[in-house]
Amino acid sequence: MQQSTNHRRSNRRRLAAVTGSILAAALSLPGGAAAASPDSAPVTAASLGLMQGFPPPADKRVTRDNFMEYPYSRWAFQHIRELQPTRDIFRGEGSVAPLAPRPVDLDTLKFDVPGDRQLDLKTWLAESVTDAFLVLHRGELVYERYFNGMARTSQHQMFSATKSFVGMLVLCLIEEGAIDPGKTLQDYIPELKGSGFGDATVQQVLNMTTSLAFNEDYTDPEADVWKYGYVFGIATPPAGYTGASSIYEFLPALGPAERAHGEAFLYATPNTDVLGWLSSRVTGKSVSRQLQERVWQQLGVERDGYMWLNELGEEMAGGGLNITAADAARFGQMILHKGQYNGRQILPEAVARRILQAGNPEPFNRYYNDIWYEQIGYAYHDQWWTFNNPHKAVSAIGVHGQFIYIDPVAEMVIVKQSSHPEAESMANEVDGPLIWQAIAEHLMGQP
Amino acid sequence: MQQSTNHRRSNRRRLAAVTGSILAAALSLPGGAAAASPDSAPVTAASLGLMQGFPPPADKRVTRDNFMEYPYSRWAFQHIRELQPTRDIFRGEGSVAPLAPRPVDLDTLKFDVPGDRQLDLKTWLAESVTDAFLVLHRGELVYERYFNGMARTSQHQMFSATKSFVGMLVLCLIEEGAIDPGKTLQDYIPELKGSGFGDATVQQVLNMTTSLAFNEDYTDPEADVWKYGYVFGIATPPAGYTGASSIYEFLPALGPAERAHGEAFLYATPNTDVLGWLSSRVTGKSVSRQLQERVWQQLGVERDGYMWLNELGEEMAGGGLNITAADAARFGQMILHKGQYNGRQILPEAVARRILQAGNPEPFNRYYNDIWYEQIGYAYHDQWWTFNNPHKAVSAIGVHGQFIYIDPVAEMVIVKQSSHPEAESMANEVDGPLIWQAIAEHLMGQP
Numbered sequence: 001m002q003q004s005t006n007h008r009r010s011n012r013r014r015l016a017a018v019t020g021s022i023l024a025a026a027l028s029l030p031g032g033a034a035a036a037s038p039d040s041a042p043v044t045a046a047s048l049g050l051m052q053g054f055p056p057p058a059d060k061r062v063t064r065d066n067f068m069e070y071p072y073s074r075w076a077f078q079h080i081r082e083l084q085p086t087r088d089i090f091r092g093e094g095s096v097a098p099l100a101p102r103p104v105d106l107d108t109l110k111f112d113v114p115g116d117r118q119l120d121l122k123t124w125l126a127e128s129v130t131d132a133f134l135v136l137h138r139g140e141l142v143y144e145r146y147f148n149g150m151a152r153t154s155q156h157q158m159f160s161a162t163k164s165f166v167g168m169l170v171l172c173l174i175e176e177g178a179i180d181p182g183k184t185l186q187d188y189i190p191e192l193k194g195s196g197f198g199d200a201t202v203q204q205v206l207n208m209t210t211s212l213a214f215n216e217d218y219t220d221p222e223a224d225v226w227k228y229g230y231v232f233g234i235a236t237p238p239a240g241y242t243g244a245s246s247i248y249e250f251l252p253a254l255g256p257a258e259r260a261h262g263e264a265f266l267y268a269t270p271n272t273d274v275l276g277w278l279s280s281r282v283t284g285k286s287v288s289r290q291l292q293e294r295v296w297q298q299l300g301v302e303r304d305g306y307m308w309l310n311e312l313g314e315e316m317a318g319g320g321l322n323i324t325a326a327d328a329a330r331f332g333q334m335i336l337h338k339g340q341y342n343g344r345q346i347l348p349e350a351v352a353r354r355i356l357q358a359g360n361p362e363p364f365n366r367y368y369n370d371i372w373y374e375q376i377g378y379a380y381h382d383q384w385w386t387f388n389n390p391h392k393a394v395s396a397i398g399v400h401g402q403f404i405y406i407d408p409v410a411e412m413v414i415v416k417q418s419s420h421p422e423a424e425s426m427a428n429e430v431d432g433p434l435i436w437q438a439i440a441e442h443l444m445g446q447p
Numbered sequence: 448m449q450q451s452t453n454h455r456r457s458n459r460r461r462l463a464a465v466t467g468s469i470l471a472a473a474l475s476l477p478g479g480a481a482a483a484s485p486d487s488a489p490v491t492a493a494s495l496g497l498m499q500g501f502p503p504p505a506d507k508r509v510t511r512d513n514f515m516e517y518p519y520s521r522w523a524f525q526h527i528r529e530l531q532p533t534r535d536i537f538r539g540e541g542s543v544a545p546l547a548p549r550p551v552d553l554d555t556l557k558f559d560v561p562g563d564r565q566l567d568l569k570t571w572l573a574e575s576v577t578d579a580f581l582v583l584h585r586g587e588l589v590y591e592r593y594f595n596g597m598a599r600t601s602q603h604q605m606f607s608a609t610k611s612f613v614g615m616l617v618l619c620l621i622e623e624g625a626i627d628p629g630k631t632l633q634d635y636i637p638e639l640k641g642s643g644f645g646d647a648t649v650q651q652v653l654n655m656t657t658s659l660a661f662n663e664d665y666t667d668p669e670a671d672v673w674k675y676g677y678v679f680g681i682a683t684p685p686a687g688y689t690g691a692s693s694i695y696e697f698l699p700a701l702g703p704a705e706r707a708h709g710e711a712f713l714y715a716t717p718n719t720d721v722l723g724w725l726s727s728r729v730t731g732k733s734v735s736r737q738l739q740e741r742v743w744q745q746l747g748v749e750r751d752g753y754m755w756l757n758e759l760g761e762e763m764a765g766g767g768l769n770i771t772a773a774d775a776a777r778f779g780q781m782i783l784h785k786g787q788y789n790g791r792q793i794l795p796e797a798v799a800r801r802i803l804q805a806g807n808p809e810p811f812n813r814y815y816n817d818i819w820y821e822q823i824g825y826a827y828h829d830q831w832w833t834f835n836n837p838h839k840a841v842s843a844i845g846v847h848g849q850f851i852y853i854d855p856v857a858e859m860v861i862v863k864q865s866s867h868p869e870a871e872s873m874a875n876e877v878d879g880p881l882i883w884q885a886i887a888e889h890l891m892g893q894p
Binding site: 054055060062065079081082083085086087090093096153243246249277280283284287302304309311312313314 | 536540543617724727759
């Protein structure tokens with residue numbers, strides 16, 4: 001009873017959970033709505049004069065105190081390394097795998113979206129506060145747009161889209177026999193014994209069906225959600241705060257909830273931090289290093305990626321990846337092509353197939369029964385979102401409008417990087433997947 | 448009278464000044480001496496287990512509190528971006544300018560060094576706690592060694608060798624007519640009016656002959672030298688500290704000293720921060736962006752570089768550059784070749800010629816009359832060190848053993864990156880230049 005009260009939160013909260021914001025309420029400012037109005041192009045970092053001049057005017061500085069707030073986020077999400085410690089994901093010295101261009105004019109393509117509205121793509125990209133938007137069709141680059149000072153070489157914060165990369169690493173370790181998905185977390189990380197993670201299986205953590213006492217009440221200054229933010233410099237702790245500064249202290253301190261593991265999907269970012277820890281404990285390598293060796297040095301990417309660290313050098317596996325849109329598109333294309341890209345088999349085919357499979361909506365719908373979920377058909381498995389839409393697409397998703405959307409029927413990959421004022425928005429999480437299905441259908445009708 | 452008392456410091460202090468440490472005394476730990484003993488190879492980050500494991504043991508963590516201290520520095524100087532905010536210096540997408548190998552066995556080459564000792568190169572590299580050591584002769588790579596986990600692609604903190612890059616940028620702007628070296632700083636930066644920099648000329652700042660009230664007394668917790676450290680996270684301010692957190696507040700607050708500008712050389716890092724500010728005020732671009740556009744995207748470097756930032760996104764122009772040894776060697780070779788490299792004229796020839804000219808030792812020796820200076824013949828101009836040695840070499844120099852040494856007679860460039868426990872050491876600042884002169888003579892005798 002208490003559980004359902006707890007978890008039958010407002011649409012907003014549930015959308016927040018879908019898109020992975022653990023600080024969603026805190027990060028959504030009323031001022032943002034106007035900027036995202038369909039009638040006007042959103043403000044940009046340059047139009048606002050953010051971080052311009054030596055020094056910038058006091059009210060134009062992006063700092064650790066305001067960087068998660070719109071409009072400061074318009075600058076910050078392209079410059080996380082200038083605000084936080086970061087770890088390199090080096091591309092190596094191999095040549096770049098070119099993205100062959102085959103431009104298709106999608107600017108004026110029109111879509112019906114909820115609320116009896118019709119939008120064209122160009123308008124929707126502005127309305128959803130886009131920084132970068134790329135469409136690959138059959139491996140060719142049919143549409144590529146940058147806004148707000150972005151260029152093809154700009155690295156952008158991916159937030160919870162990071163989780164899908166971490167899930168992929170764990171799936172590789174399972175495929176290689178280094179991790180047994182049926183074993184419990186405490187089998188690999190004894191420090192987790194007694195915590196909410198201890199007796200959860202690896203598969204339950206991958207699917208976020210663990211039973212965790214993770215308090216997401218933003219009105220409670222003692223809530224776990226704030227403490228997670230303090231660990232990674234997302235939010236500044238109050239003076240005299242004595243809670244965990246290390247993710248390795250924070251995670252074992254999260255207790256179990258009353259329900260059973262496996263009973264229901266409940267989105268909680270620390271699940272992914274535990275997966276990052278698991279992969280590092282098993283391999284002896286950081287998540288960055290694993291991504292570098294398995295993917296970044298194989299994929300023919302254009303640029304290094306990087307991971308957001310806290311001041312102890314610990315990676316924010318739950319949401320700290322920064323990469324270019326074009327490199328995210330290469331990654332999506334590699335998944336679509338069953339792990340093949342750049343002339344080589346980068347991931348085991350079985351891992352790519354696993355990622356591309358539809359999720360089971362049953363545990364998902366136990367707590368998340370919003371009408372929009374029904375319409376879009378969101379479900380979750382192995383740290384990837386799936387959609388119960390005609391093409392059974394899958395996606396990595398991060399707050400404020402980050403997506404790597406893979407449509408296996410249309411052979412289409414869409415990457416969107418954004419700095420929407422709201423962590424989760426109708427424009428991104430609801431209109432977005434409907435528009436991408438329509439783009440897919442349009443491209444399939446193309447010669 | 449007071450001046451000469453102030454400035455006739457111990458050899459240690461003067462060497463500290465030469466090598467650019469503004470926190471030299473604070474950063475040199477007694478424990479380091481043993482590690483640098485000639486009888487044993489120095490400890491490495493790996494042999495100490497620093498930052499290994501998830502999490503690393505508490506006593507093996509490198510943090511903002513210990514990263515400047517040996518042996519933590521052995522890990523930290525290759526991982527500044529994992530500890531501090533940083534700004535990218537993007538290499539662009541051009542191809543790499545290869546360093547043609549022509550190996551010469553220098554390992555067992557023997558040198559006489561002060562103290563009636565004879566060393567071979569291999570022993571000296573260990574004794575001086577080297578991370579990377581490269582020798583180019585006539586543009587070919589004759590010797591290349593990495594230690595302590597370094598690889599050719601590892602970026603290393605350059606400390607005050609950064610100053611020579613900033614000096615080069617200002618010389619370019621002078622050559623292009625954007626800056627008049629005879630004008631005063633307040634002509635370009637009105638905020639500096641009334642400060643110790645205000646009525647100094649650009650050339651005096653370049654040559655560090657300004658008269659600044661810059662207190663380097665490490666025993667005084669109120670000393671300016673500490674306050675500079677607090678601005679950039681080199682040291683942690685005491686609780687309740689209310690001093691400048693921005694370099695743009697710190698610099699205008701430095702007052703004038705009693706002597707006249709131009710009277711004498713006195714090494715003070717903030718001179719370079721003012722030059723960085725000047726170049727940014729004139730161009731509208733950060734130092735990183737200027738280096739990226741003028742050099743990094745032209746030189747055929749292998750890797751991006753980066754600059755250490757404070758939490759306000761301000762660059763440590765006085766000492767925050769991180770680059771690979773091989774890319775530092777390309778830069779040195781470009782200066783040696785009168786600004787040409789990678790098939791193009793990268794800098795105006797006049798700028799390279801200016802850098803390669805000998806400094807005037809007269810203002811230098813006004814306060815720095817140490818016997819070692821006489822022996823090595825150190826002088827300074829335009830943010831570059833010069834040596835009154837037979838080949839009239841010039842060098843970028845940073846604390847703890849960073850050098851880009853350019854010998855125009857032998858057509859030789861030497862790059863050394865180190866994590867010596869002492870900010871300034873006999874092994875690096877005294878033995879080093881003597882050994883490099885001997886290497887030059889050896890290479891000139893080669894076929």
